[in-house]
Amino acid sequence: MKIIKGQSLLVDVIIWALLIATALLILSPIVFMFTASLMPARDIVKMPYRWIPEELYLDNYAQAIRGNDGSYIYPRNILNSFIVAGLVSVTTVLLSALTGYGLAKFPFKGRNLVFLLIMATMMIPFEAIMIPLYLVATSLNIQNTYIGLILPFLTNAFGIFLMRQYLITFPDEILDAARIDGSGELSIFWRIILPNSAPAVATLAILTFRSQWDNLLWPLLISQSEEMKTIPLYIVKFAMEKHTNEGAMMAAASIASIPILILFITLSKYFVSGASLYSSRKG
Template sequence: MSPGAALTASRRVPAPPPRGWARRAKRHRMVIAAFCTLVGVACITLLPFYWMFSSSLRTMENMFSIPIQWIPDPLNWQSYVLAWQAQDFTRYFLNSGFVAVAITLSNLLLCSLAGYSLTKFHFRGRGLMFILILSTMMLPLEVTMVPLFLIIKQLDWANSYQGLIVPFLVDGFGVFLMRQYMLSIPSDLIDSARIDGASELRIFWMIVLPLCKPALVALAVFTFREAWDMYIWPLIIITKDSLRTLPLGISLFMSSYGTSWDQLMAIAVLGTLPMILLFFFLQRAFIQGIAATGLKE
């Protein structure tokens, strides 16, 4: 080989990688970046919950120590026992559970019935009715609290389960959620059942509800969480200790004489367990129900 040919060969630029490989590498980098971002957001979101759990295991002497003891030493499990014995928390848990389950079941039934009528029945004013239902979502509880309290007082439902449950038997968001999901159910399926002689109640119960399982799970999780965490309304209408819900019971730990922060955090951890377990077992159907509500008519 001549010297000129050797010099040319040494200066030869290597061939660029295939274009498909470059696209795959770029896609992999984007996936890794998205994964790292989601992990960071998840850590930021979970940090307050871990701090709450960590604080429940600290002693009062180490509660506000600097630096923060993320892993308490020693572990103070006694705070859970003392917190549970400090008040009648068994009663508070049962009250919150009963109210949350009753409100959830009523919303599942009534909101699904409303969604079925708004999607599978054609009547004058259907669109206007749906708009009016949506408009109720724009009014926070603080706006309707005074007239609602006056109604409950006139009905003599203060200090009763009726006063806690009846005002929340149906919710505009639940109607919206069920309507949006039921839009994906073919109307031909409903018409075929009607031709076969099935009643509307049978169609709703045997055909529509089984197809709406993901939306029902999503609605159940949303409604149960709202009812379980409800604080302002029970604070207004409940004065009897036997009817207090869990959020009201937790507030008893805070007083002008001092706050037992370890016990407060311990009972707060116990209060979050039902929601964590509910979402853990229903998360797949919950995500399916939320994803399907974006379907349009």
Template sequence: MRKKKIPFIEQLGVHTILLAAFLIMAIPFFWMVSTSFKNPDEIYIFPPRWVPHRPTFDNYVELFKTVDFGRPLINTVIVAVTSTFLSVMLSAMAGYGFAKFRFRGKEKLFLLVLATLMVPGQMTLIPVYLILNSLNLLNTYAGLILPGVASAFGIFFMRQFIMSIPDELIDAAKMDGAKEFFIFLKIILPLSKPALATLTIFNFVGAWNSFLWPLIVATDEKMYTLPVAISVVQGQYGEKIALQMSGSFIVIIPIIIVFFFAQKYIIKGLSMSGMKF
């Protein structure tokens, strides 16, 4: 069948809107990166300079020496990587159970898990804080990581994807004597790579950018994560715009790298995760 040709005016309109959206998102990002390499005398001049005449790394050096930005960076890496790994694995296990296992009350239990999506996270802050306080987990890595490990959205997302995997593959593996853990490790996980990559991106970005929970749990500056450290820089060094832009750029770099390498899996995972019950 011959494809219908899109009118030139319609193509022009779509491309204009896309270009405008790109500029709206790209210009602030470019300005942030450019400012992070500027000398103080180049920031407030008019008309503004989009490209610094004398690029310098002094802002980044000062950020790690004066503000001690290295410790929050290490904390954020530990929290984001550990939280993402545990959350993705638990979501995959639970999603596999809800998708392929048969047990009494499965549908009601799954609906109960989905019901937690309607509860705002702010409502659980105080109860979770009190629980962690009673367990002496405040100002620890465990306190920063554990509350974000269980994800109702992750369980739902993985269940929807795993449901598309043919039952014949699992039945054949069981006939060959394979145990459940072997089936999950060697069949379910390899076939779920697009969904796992997508969920990894969602969890990693959420954990990396998390601000409110680390601000509440971390009572010591040694346990601050990058978003909290950025707020401290803004409060103590508000007049040093280049210093703030340097910290913001460091926060964004890992997210860009992760998304760049996993974008094809994200598109495939979203397209293959049907919303059927």
């Protein structure tokens, strides 16, 4: 599709050059992270910067995992991030699919009001309710636990919206046929609806995983012990230290980024469809 018609070869070349230069500029900080993670600290600040490390200096990774005095427990923090992001993805998918299905396929009095109320929660920013949530967590005595880390994110309005939009076009005949065959409603949901929403489920699971992997604010409020910290808190700890080893900091950042970049490269279409979904939000 042509939006700007290549009027001449010159325009064409300029556009290619601009795109390539922008791509290089945008990617360079990521490349910097990985290369710096493989350099001794003194080489990181040596100008001109060597974009290809001379040797692989793996001490940074050892230091990122153990810390200078061997007291860091990065593997535990990584495990925590996997546990929290994984569990939140599962609950978000299940609850959103359940609710989205109910809203899409079951007419009941007040359905529109329910949908409207759920959509209204999109307007309540987490940042505005974090303090009351924190007080709730303290009164339930679940600060510094996995339950506490997960509870405020069990589902979200975007996920419900996504599942509802996806399921609204699901053929009713299939559902009715299953009912006539004597399937219960829950088994229809489990055996027919969930498997048939794979693209929406995958998109939602991946977006949820990514956003939990990124979550700083909530763990900052309720993870108190080192054992309950997640990756973002660990990186903050690195950055806060006065004489931090830059190479080790980038090694920690690289470790934090590798799982999510692998997801992105292998499943990029779900990331992209997740982003473009917003533009069809009106539907």
